[in-house]
Amino acid sequence: MLLRKVANGLRALLRRRETEQDLDDELRAYLETAVEQNLAAGMNLEQARRAARVALGSVEATKDAVRDVGWESLVESIWQDVRHALRGLRRSPAFAAVAILTLALGIGINTAIFSVVNGLLLRSLPVAQPERLALVSSPRAIEGGFPAGWNYNVWEQIHKRQDGFDGAIAWSVFLHRLDLAQVGERQPADGLFVSAKFFQELGVPMLAGRPFTSEEDVLGQPESRVAVISYGFWQRRFGGAADAIGQTLSINRVPITVVGIAPPAFLGPEVGRAFEIALPIAASPVILHDPAWAGPTGRSYLAVMLRLRPRQSMESGTALLQGMQRQVIQAAMPQDGQWGPLHDEMMKDQFSLTPASAGTSELRREYSASLMTMLAIAGLILLIACANIANLLLARSAAARHELSVRLALGAPRRRLIQQLLVESLVLSGFGAIAGLLLAGWGSRLLVGQLSTWFERVVLDVSIDWRVLAFTAIVSALTALLFGTIPAIRASRVAPAAAVKESLANRLSGGRLIRLRGGLVAAQVGLSLVLLITAALFIRSFGRIAALPLGFDGDRVLVVDVNTSRTALSPTNRGVFLERLADTVRTIPGVTGAGVSLNTPVNRGVTAVSEFTAVGGPELPPTERRAIVNLVTSGWFETYGMTLRSGRVIDMRDTAAGALVAVVNEEFARRFFPNREALGGSVVEALPGLEKAVPITVAGIVGNAVDQLLTDDPIPTIYRPLVQFTVPMPLTEVSLSVRAASGSPALLARDVSTALTSFDRNLAFGFNPLTDQLEAARQKERLVAWLAGSFGALALLLAAVGLHGVTSYTVERRRREIGIRMALGAQRHDVVRLAVRQTLLMTLAGIAVGVAVAAGVTRYLQALLFGITPLDPVSFIAAATLFIAVALFACYLPARRAATIDPMNALRCE
Amino acid sequence: MATEKQSGLVQGTLDMLILKTLALEPMHGYGIGVRLDQISKGVFQVNAGSLFPAFRRLERDGLIKAEWRATENNRRAKYYALTPQGRARLARAAKDWETQTAAISRIMRASLGEI
Structure with a gap:
């Protein structure tokens, strides 16, 4: 029936003229017959014609009604209207232009924002059957706004018990900024650590080469030094060359063999961020030079995803997962060991599964x-x-x-x-x-x-x-x-x-x-x-x-992130090493100041915080005792052009053997030395376990400066000489700040690079003008x-x-x-x-x-x-x-x- | 617009009446109109404005087919005839109609007590 309607309609559309002609003929025949009959009934010609016309009614209306019978008439009339509308628009181009432009702006802006919404929120990952993917999470994690973050042990235990599901995968939640350079300035690439069967379980076929094997994701094995690279990285680094497979990349100065290339559509499991190099999780301790990434003291940086079986619901999956939670936690962090409190906490916070067809996304x-x-x-x-x-x-x-x-x-x-x-x-x-x-x-x-x-x-x-x-x-x-x-x-x-x-x-x-x-x-x-x-x-x-006052002059400062993990530094000699480093850079022509510090303003790095008490000062509540700690070498304050209010800044006089000194900011002085002179006073670090801390003398007071957030109120800050920080904890990521005499500080990068490499070949570093960081902060x-x-x-x-x-x-x-x-x-x-x-x-x-x-x-x-x-x-x-x-x-x-x-x-x- | 005044006919009935008229012999449009008028003793005056769309509809549904032929007065006219499907539809429609009208008249004639 429907088929015939469609066929009839199409025929009518194609043979429109014939159909029209036919209708015309038929109506004329009708009229003529009517006239004849009227004549036969005894009317004269005039009357007969008139009566026939009245009986027929409006010919056009009848034709319209007949035409309206099929669906094609609607198509036809719409087509007519479209042509009519086009003619009308052509006749009034000004109206057409204004209307279309107005609509283009209105619709365009909606579509633009919607395509971002689509890309960020709606689009499924380009993987096989994304609707069966579920992220392992917990109510507390979701509440904290960070639904995925498990340590290596937990992942390992879930992985062992994946039988009730169609597979389990894990990857590092954050992209790691890897360094491809063998020496000198960093050549950054975004790295992702993934479990062995990551690509296979997701159903992402390799464009070339092969994915990882189970043997390549075993801790401590040299087999784990392999990589799958993204399509974009393949183009950027190898120009799309066919022989990229089998080549060796220097990643954080570790030789890694490329074994596979991911397809162009697959940017990674996290929407908004694209990985360039994927590596087995087992390679993370070697590449990041820190056993903590996959060791027994694991950091919680892994997202764990399960693939549900066909017709397995999210709820039944969650129930299955919760059923194994006790064994997972018990095996991953035994209660009797160092894990005690964390073990109990994680037992209470039940596992849950959340749909992850669109991937995860911080963004x-x-x-x-x-x-x-x-x-x-x-x-x-x-x-x-x-x-x-x-x-x-x-x-x-x-x-x-x-x-x-x-x-x-x-x-x-x-x-x-x-x-x-x-x-x-x-x-x-x-x-x-x-x-x-x-x-x-x-x-x-x-x-x-x-x-x-x-x-x-x-x-x-x-x-x-x-x-x-x-x-x-x-x-x-x-x-x-x-x-x-x-x-x-x-x-x-x-x-x-x-x-x-x-x-x-x-x-x-x-x-x-x-x-x-x-x-x-x-x-x-x-x-x-x-x-x-x-x-x-x-x-x-x-x-x-x-217009907020920054408290420093950042226009001509180049920030150099320096990674010293390759150098043979110890807590006792690193201060001197970094002082010498700053000295060397200061001799470069065009450089008017240089200093190394733990932290720089607005660098989004980790800010060190500690608690202090002023000797002879008031007893402050714990939250008020907190202050930001920065470690700096000589020359640092001059580089940033910070305002010295009284006393002196940190300089060459401060040595590891000398008396402990510090420079504090005005807010620190106000908070810890109310109603008295801070200069010359002393403070002690008031952390539990540090009862015997040596008092630190305040040698100078500087103006308040912005730390990370521009909009924060001034935060008490204490600056200590880097050489006097001999606590045995790693200090591998530091910042060298360089001040240019004139012009753009980015122009100094080449000379600084040469100087740093000849100072120590094992230094890895990257450049960021402070102005860029300030931009990013706003x-x-x-x-x-x-x-x-x-x-x-x-x-x-x-x-x-x-x-x-x-x-x-x-x-x-x-x-x-x-x-x-x-x-x-x-x-x-x-x-x-x-x-x-x-x-x-x-x-x-x-x-x-x-x-x-x-x-x-x-x-x-x-x-x-x-x-x-x-x-x-x-x-x-x-x-x-x-x-x-x-x-x-x-x-x-x-x-x-x-x-x-x-x-x-x-x-x-x- | 022309169809609006053709009330009195239950929706869909016109199609059935046309099929019935054509059950005897193939006829042209004017003839069908006159025949309906005659048989109904002037109760149904169906004008061209509803007749022709109905023809088109029935033809589309494959219930009638049309053919140009000479009339008794030697004019050319489009004659409509029932197709086998049309005949089947008419039989079904007639049966339905009878069941319905019988039921309706029973209700209309029912006494107060019965309701």
Whole structure:
């Protein structure tokens, strides 16, 4: 039945002319037969014809009804409407351009954000049957925002008991920045440690070579020195050469053989981050030079994933896993050993499984809420765009009233007219969607690019897939309905032939239409203003952050991360070694200062914290005793240009054998030495087990400086000479800060590199200008300000286009009236006032609404703002003023045109 | 628009009546209209606006087929005839109709007590 319908319809479409002809013939035959019969019944010819015509009714209507029988008639009429719409758009290119551009921006911004949402939240991992993947987690871990992190022992025990599942895999949650250089400056690559069957269990086939074998993931075996490289890395490092398999890479100076190449679609198990080199977990102690990574004292850095059996539910999987929890924990960390407290804790925190078809993602946790907010804002922008187009369409359909009412009078069904107008809207939004998709491709990449910083490469697949296409299609169809329905229904409501004889008076009033359009203008203005005020708040907030005093001069500082794990340093000789290192660098031409430290500001490194008490000072509660500890060599304070308040900074006088000294910041002095002079006073480290700590003399006080977060209040900080830190704990990652005499500090990298390598070949190091790190520290705020600013600007632009359109239309519609008024002696300014009065009134109403709404909602932004209140008057006033200025300008252009109307012309053209 | 005034006919009944009319012999459009008018003694005046879409519908569904032929007055006219499916459909429709009308009339004639 259905098949026949389709076939019949297709035949009718293909043989349309014949079908039409046939229908014509049949109707004519009907008419002729009717006339004949009427004649036979005794009517005269005139009467017979008339009666036959009456009986037949409207020929066109009948034909329409016959055509409507098949589904193909709908296709046909839509096609007709599409062509009609295209002709109409070609006839008014200005309208078409404005409408399509508006829609492209509105749809484009939605699609762009959606493709990021899609890439980050929705897309499944390109692996086999991702829906059966489950991440091993626990309620406490999920609550802590870090759902995956097990140590090697736990993984090993789960791995041994995987029989109830279709496989178990593990990988390192964080990418490790590996070093490919054999000597000198670091050549970074992002490394991932994975379990032996990682690729096989996920169902990721190798592009070339082979995945790891079980023998390669055994601790302490030289077989584990193998790597699978990503497609991107293969291209970057080997230029896609076929002989890459079997080659040896120097990874953290350990020779590693490449055995396989992953396919291009597989970027890793964590969405947003792309691995370059995958290595067996068993290789981590060798490569990271620390047995803790996979040893019995394991760090909790592994994500563990299970593959459920077919038809095994998440719940039954969880139950199975919980059933083995006791044995797993008992075997991984026996209660009687060093694990006591942790053992008990982990016994209480039950294992659970969470669906992991879309992989895991740190980025997802960090950004999903903001992305949803952005999607909502983008939706608002689309609403503004809709209001714009609805307004333009109302104007157009008012102009097309005449045509529509004539067609109604000729027997066109009303729904046919509505269909035509809706198809016109759909065509418009279709063009908008196509242009929007192009914009989105660019916009989403721009957005993802903004997420990457010096310490983190964000790689997200934001390519257009079926989900994005479906989203765009649905959004643009909804958009078309939203902006097209009201104008279409209104326009089709003309009485048949009424518009034909519609009088001038009628056209002058049209009160309802004006009210409707006025309402749209007000709503649009209100929405735009809310977005503009939000933008102003974020930009001001970012301005506050950018203007924060840093406490140091970071413009010309180059930070060099130095890894000393290859050198033969001990806790007793490393201080001298690093002092000498700084000395050597200081002799490089163009360098005015150099110093080594444990930490540098805003480097996202681990900040060392300890607790102190001032000798003879007040007993502080434990939380207030805390202070940041930094270890520095001589020359460090000069390199950063820190302000010395009193005393001296750390210099060559401080030696391992000398008296223990420290430089503290003002906040430290204030906290630990209230109401007395800190300089010359002494403090002791007040950690449990350090009761016999030697007092440290305060030799100098420096100004407060930013540590990690720019927005933090000053934190008590104590700087101690590196040479005096002889505690037997590893100190392999330190920072060398170099100050350039002039120009960009990055230019010093080559000379510093040479100097460091000739100082000690075993040093591994990498360069980061401090300005980059400062940028990264402001990254989130800048991103928010940038986005809010773009949204605000877009909203303002759309509102301006809308206001311009409305005023132009008013002027056009009242052309004749204006002509008469001018002929009767109205002045230019009267005319301008006439043209803009209504629109400006609506704009003012919209601004009032916008300010009120903004005042109501900005408090939800409180947490994101710094240094200003959510009702910051400057932002509100600036946004409203800018808006009024733009609105005035947008209205003024068409109004000026009104003032130049030639009365004679205007009167004649009706 | 033309169909709106053709009330009085239960939805779908027109198709059945056309099939019934064609059960005797192939006829052209005008003839079918006149025949319906005559048999119903003027109760159903079916005009072209509903007749022709119905023809198209039935033809689409394969219940009738059309053919151009000469009329008794030597004009060309499009004659419609029942197909085997059309005949089957008519038989089924007639049976359904009888069951339904019988039931409806029983209800309509029922006394107060019975309801």
